[in-house]
Amino acid sequence: MQHADRRDFLKLAGLAGVTFTAGLFPGWPPAAQAATDFHFVQFSDTHWGYKGPANPDAEHTLEKAVATVNGLGRQPDFIVFTGDLTHTTEDAKERRARMKRFREIVSALAVKDVRFMPGEHDAALDKGEAYQEFFGATHYTFDHKGVHFIVLDNVSDPAARLGDEQLAWLAADLKQRKADDRIVVLTHRPLFDLQPQWDWTTADGAKAIDLLMPYGNVVVLYGHIHQENHHMTGHIAHHAAKSLIFPLPAPGSQPKRTPLPYDAAMPGLGTRDITMADKVTLVELPVTKG
Secondary structure, eight states: OOOBOHHHHHHHHHHHSOEEEEOOSTTOSOGGGGGGOEEEEEEOOOOBTOOSTTOTTHHHHHHHHHHHHHTBSSOOSOEEEESOOBOOOSOHHHHHHHHHHHHHHHTTOSOOOEEEEOOHHHHTTTTTHHHHHHHOOSSEEEEETTEEEEEOOOSSSTTOOOOHHHHHHHHHHHTTSOTTOEEEEEOSSOSSOSBGGGTBSOTTHHHHHHHHTTOSEEEEEEOSSSSOEEEEETTEEEEEOOOSSOOOOOTTSSSSOOOOOOOSSSOOOOEEEEEESSSEEEEEEOOOOO
16 A cells, blocks of 8 residues: 555545444534544454465465555554454464464554453453463553543453453543543443344443443444444444454344355455544555555
8 A cells, every 4th residue: 555645545445445434522622622633543353363264365464454554644643453363272372372473463563552452362261361461451541632541351251241340440440530521442342232142242241331321422442243333322332343354244144153255355354543533433444465
């Protein structure tokens, strides 16, 4: 991808992918604070270590995506990976080898402010032990230009729960926020019941949503389902991201959630560029040859 300015990038990505704009933060920011607008890139479900027909170029897809993001004319403020960094393996040594190689590949990103969180492929078999060795805490918060980000872990527990301890942690953090603060929740599984029989849910996600409901400006960005999906719980918008490695079928569209057959013309893969302003703009960025 040739270098492009911000407007050209939006046009290119909009043609090849999907642009979605939502008024998630109504009336924000005031004109005097417009300079606080920023954008970041979301990677999800990179599944490093996957081998199979759903992506015959799986070994190189992550490297190509890194090159695509590095080629943006205006670099993002930061980058987030919303889980399933690696593909599951029962071999603990191989799990760590995949995490090591994943970390090596993403170290080539020009932007060095990179945030990680686990998916169940990374953490469910050992409750996040290997993940924490390579990437640190599984849940945490950070702030950027007036937006409060909350990273939740709904994968380290094999039962797909946040758990009482993490919910108490979330409640304590939210008590420090004002009702009109801008809040972005980053997680792997959906917090709502999208397709429970496919494991597309969080067992106690409704409790997290209840804690978030008093806050007027909340958006949830997640992965796990390997496709775009836009859903509202009250005033809270939930947006799923595409996978970088293979797409999965629409919720409930077939008996099992097996990967869709590879289609070189429309692979359904990509990353997402997110602009935070008076509206949140989600632009799907397709993978290109690096």
